[in-house]
Amino acid sequence: MQKFIIVGGGARGIFFSEILENELNCKVLAIMDKFVEGNPFIEARLKEAKIEGVEIYNDLEAMLEKYPSDSVDGAFIMTPEWTHLSVFKRLTKGNYNIFLEKPIATTKEAILEIGQIAKSYPKVIQVGFVMRYSPFYxxxxxxxxxxxxGRIAHIQMSERLTVAHGTKFKRSWHRMKEFTGGFMNEKCSHDLDMMCWIKEKDAKPVGVMSMGTRAFAHESVGQTSCSTCPDKKCIYREDITQYAKYHAGKVLLDSTAGGVNECIYGNASDIHDTQSVMILFDDGTHGTFSVVAMSGKDGRDITIHFEYGMIYGDLEAGDLTKIDYRTNQTEKYHISGMNFHGGGDTIVVREFTECSLNGTKPVASVEDGLRASLLAFCVDESIELKSFVRLPE
Ligand SMILES: NC(=O)c1ccc[n+]([C@@H]2O[C@H](COP(=O)([O-])OP(=O)(O)OC[C@H]3O[C@@H](n4cnc5c(N)ncnc54)[C@H](O)[C@@H]3O)[C@@H](O)[C@H]2O)c1
Incomplete structure (x- = not known):
């Protein structure tokens, strides 16, 4: 049976523990989370998932001392991205097979340092671009x-989040550029990566133009907390039970999370909630992607225009259509039963277990993570400069 350790016992760390233990017949030996007060949440979630025998650590060195790389198949980095570089450096020093969540980091310097280390690293590093593993994509x-x-002439992609989902990005550590590298990096590095992956046979991205804004909940109504606010119909009102780290009437978050119960009108959030991007490729074609964080429905759509046909799809519905203009044929394809991320989560974890076992190269690499984050930073720079930004070599 393969054995793993996990750094970061939040929403993602626990979800992956469930996949490893309950779906892939692997053993999670230990979870390390820096935030001591959060231990009851981790214990409760593991119990709920009927997972036994997982040690909880609050000190990384202590966990790595007990479980050096030759005693485990791999380690997962499931902490917020502003901490990825330091955890990654420590794990590479220890020679572990590493699963690194996306986005790989929050600044240009940090992603380049990760890229540099990864270049000559002898073990597996897999990046969490889970959409690449979805049967839909x-x-x-x-x-x-x-x-x-024929060749791809144009790609159109869009994403929308429900108000409840989008509001989560206005609270917790997700709300600040400092902790995420921006909304495009945190939420949509998946989509930037997907467009490049779809286009990879034809061309590489060379630069971006973008517009973005904080279009929702931008005017303060003079309240600071949902619990004291008289506006009971506010659509952004907080439901603390929706926090990933809600446990026994409390939300167990570390100091980066800011105020639980915080009114999102005029809070400290500095990320965009509406953003449109054009990516120029080196074959002269371009693609567009737009995201709206406050909508009535979660979803992702895609339309790819080829020289002689098109593909369009609705991820949430699981519907794909291909039309060939020359043969006049339409092919339809339906995928049912996909969970979040188009059903890619179990497959991405399974691939890591296989790569760790066989030393094979994963579908999503550090290079892909680096390119997506670099694009995301250029996208935000383009908004600030109101101009085209060329991707650095
Ligand atoms: N691939 C995907 O589709 C996907 C989806 C959601 C989140 N993510 C990414 O996964 C990562 C984790 O997200 P999450 O939603 O689980 O966040 P979370 O806030 O629910 O959990 C993060 C956990 O890390 C802990 N932590 C913070 N700093 C730490 C440190 N230095 N050492 C150890 N533990 C530390 C926190 O206490 C918390 O328990 C983020 O990078 C996020 O962007 C990826």
Whole structure:
């Protein structure tokens, strides 16, 4: 049985523990989370998932001393991205196979340092671009590989979040650029990566133009806390039970999270909630992506225009359509039962277990993570400069 350790016992760390233990027949030996007060949350969630025998540490060195790399198959980095570089450096020093959540880091300096270390690292490093593992996007890739509709002339992608989902990014550590590298990096590095992955046979990205704003909840109504606010119908009102780290009437968050119960009108959040991006590729074509964080429905759509046909799809519905203009044929494909991220989570974890075992190269690498974050930073720079920003070499 393969054995793993996890750094970061929040929403993602616990979810991956469940996948490893309950779906992939692996053992999670230990979870390390810096935030001591959060231990009851981790214990309760593991108990709920019927996972036994996981040691909880609050000190990374103590966990690594007990479980050096030759005693485990790999280690997962599931902490917020502003901490990724330091944890990554420590784990690479210890020679572990590493699963690194996306986005790989929050600043240009940090992603380049991670990229530099990864270049000559002898063990596996897999990045958490889970959408690459979704059967939905895999089907799109296999249609593209058939190569029967000519070159890709244009890609249109969009994402929307429900108000409840989008509001989460206005609270907790997610609300600050300092901790995320911006909304585009934190939430949409997936989508920037996906567009480059779809286009990879034809061309590479060379630069971006973007517009973005804080379009929702931007005017303070003079309240600071939801619990004392008289506006009971406010759509951004907080439901503390929705916090990933809610346990027994309390939300157990570290000091970066800011005020639980905070009114999001005029709070300290400095990220965009509405953003549109154009990516220029080196074959002269371009793609567009837009995201709206406060909508009525979660979802992602994609339309790819080829020279002689098109593919369009709705991720949440699991529906894909391919139209070939020359044969006049329409092919439909439906995928049911996909969970979050188009069903990619179990597959991404399974691939890491396999790569760790066989030393094979994962589908999502540090290089991909680096490119997506670099694009995200250029996107935000383009908004500030109101101009085209060229991707550095
Ligand atoms: N691939 C995806 O689709 C996907 C989805 C959601 C989140 N993520 C990414 O996964 C990572 C974790 O997100 P989450 O939603 O689980 O966040 P979270 O806030 O729920 O959990 C993070 C945990 O890390 C702990 N922590 C903070 N600093 C630490 C440190 N230095 N050492 C050890 N523990 C530390 C916190 O106490 C918390 O328990 C983030 O990088 C996030 O962007 C990826």
């Amino acid at each position: 895999r089907k799109i890739k296999s249609w593209i590989a058939e190569n029967d509709m």
